[in-house]
Amino acid sequence: MSELLAYLHASELVARFQKRCGLSLIEDAHHSPGGTRSAPAGTPVHAHTLRGQLKRRSDQQDQNSNFEYKQNGFIVSGRCRPQYEVRNWLLHILFLFSAGLGHEIFYITCLPCIHWNLDPFLCRRLVNMWTMVMYIGQVMKDVLKLPRPLSPPVVKLEKRVDAEYGLPSTHAMAAIAISFTFLLSAPSRIQFQFEVGLLIAVTLSSLVCLSRLYTGMHSVLDVICGTLISAILLFVTYPYWETFDHFQLTSSISPIVAVVLTLFLSYTYPELDHYSTTRGDTTTILGAGAGCSVGYWVNVKLGQTFEPQGPFPIPLPPLTANALARSTARFLVGATVLVATRQVVKTVSLHMLYSWYSVPDNDKNARRRREIEVPYKFATYIAVGLVNSILVNRLFIFMGLL
Template sequence: MWNVDAFVGRRLIMMWVWVMYLGQCTKDILGWSRPASPPVVKVEMFYNSEYSMPSTHAMSGTAIPFSLFLLTYGRWEYPFTLGFSLALSWCILVCVSRIYMGMHSILDVIAGFLYSVLILLFFLPALDLVDGFNLTCRFAPLVIISLHLGLGLFSFTLDTWSTSRGDTAQILGTGAGVALASHINHLLGLLPDPTPDQLPLFMPPLGAGLVGLAVLRLFLGVLVLMATRALMKAVTMPMVCRVFGIPSGDVRKARQHMEVELPYRYIVYGTVGFNVLFLVPFLLSHIGLS
């Protein structure tokens, strides 16, 4: 977003949101349990309360690298073999790691891979249409906010609490924030996309000055996002609990209520997503680091 290509970055976020949302919903509809332990040795326990089929790690580990490859090849000048090999290696490593960590069966991983490929085939051709709507339609902010919020509100009726509902709200909030920021950027003329006659793009020679500038942008941007997240968490949790009459003393317990967890995650990470694509580039441009 800040150092390479905001155009690719915002479209990559869109693919990530669609893949993860559909994967999480499918998990909760099917309700398949994690592999039994024993015989499986579970190295990672944090997501043990989630369902298993399909593997959303395998889905994101397929969608993100191959979307990145398909969005950049022809736009940036690099060998096809290099891009495809990196995407395939990334995909294989993530998929195999889920079996190694004891969190998924081979069937979960294969289903996640194939499901992700199917979603890519359907949604990648629609990126131009959706991105154009987000940038230019006068009603885009209203549609973006209400659609992402509605998807979170009407998708989950869990029997028992798990991390999937909050994670999905976090993903939807981030996607909404980035999409809204892209609309604002278009209105204000910030982060303009290269024109067709400027393509393909070439990697400039790597020197100490360029690397130092990139690291400085990254450092300052991450500081802004950390401050945004801390501030919004401190403000949003008590506010949401007060609105719904739920005690906010035990934050972990309060977040297990759907009426708290969904707006809390949506607002916090919606703001973070917005600042990724709007506030940070805006600040960098004003201090001469754009």
């Protein structure tokens, strides 16, 4: 078993996949004079060697980009990022697009679009599962502390999350959770062919998982573990979805639990000895989830949930030119409002926190401190969640778009 885990975690396995897809490093001695390659993927590895590969951070500090960061986030090493060549641009664009399905720009546009254009019920289910699996995945990364693939031999196409640990792949977890939560929830709400939905869910989640290998950000083991963890969470929680829906929408303590619990989880996030984006990203997710949860509760209290009128399941609306134009207009207006909300609340909250802690406004690194990072990100994204779930649909009514 230890040999199998070491094989699946090997950087060379990822590099081999990249080369088969037409992506490879340009050999140049100037790029990695001190770089160290891990053992070939097929080399037998004993149990103690596996533990050294996967868990002893001191053995990785000079090899892996995860450990080229000091507490302030600056790269210590003077090495240049290796250059690469692309021989299959079709796969390159496909995998970069697929990787984008796990970034903030996707979550802040696609998930609200389901609320605005299809069914707030489905969006609520997706946000709830997305929040849970992402929190669990992010915490597991910083508890297990397993390194990402080494470069070289791997080509790394993303820089922002270089300082994060690898296992599990939260992109894989989110892709599985969103795709199959939608697939399991939609049949009771809308009419569609289940086999087609299953094919789409498998295809999209597979593309996202493979994109994490192509971009060099995760090992095969990271992706497999992320997929399995997400599948287990879906299986375990599925019988309780209806019960949680009822509590979330009708209980008088639902908004209090949503805000207090997520804020507590944000402040108690595991501390690291170097800065990474995981705590901030997790706070972002928890804040958005809390804002949406409170917003859905408020909508029920106001008697206007914006859900389609039954009997369910209802047929999908015809895709006419007028329907497409109205949907596009809702997307543009809604996305503009959410981005504006994000920018305004972020600016105001940072200014208030900088003033409270007597930090100069030009000190960009101060926002990495927990006492600043957690409240400003939480305030920003709880506001985004509230605006998305409460105000945007009412704005659509005012503008005649709903």
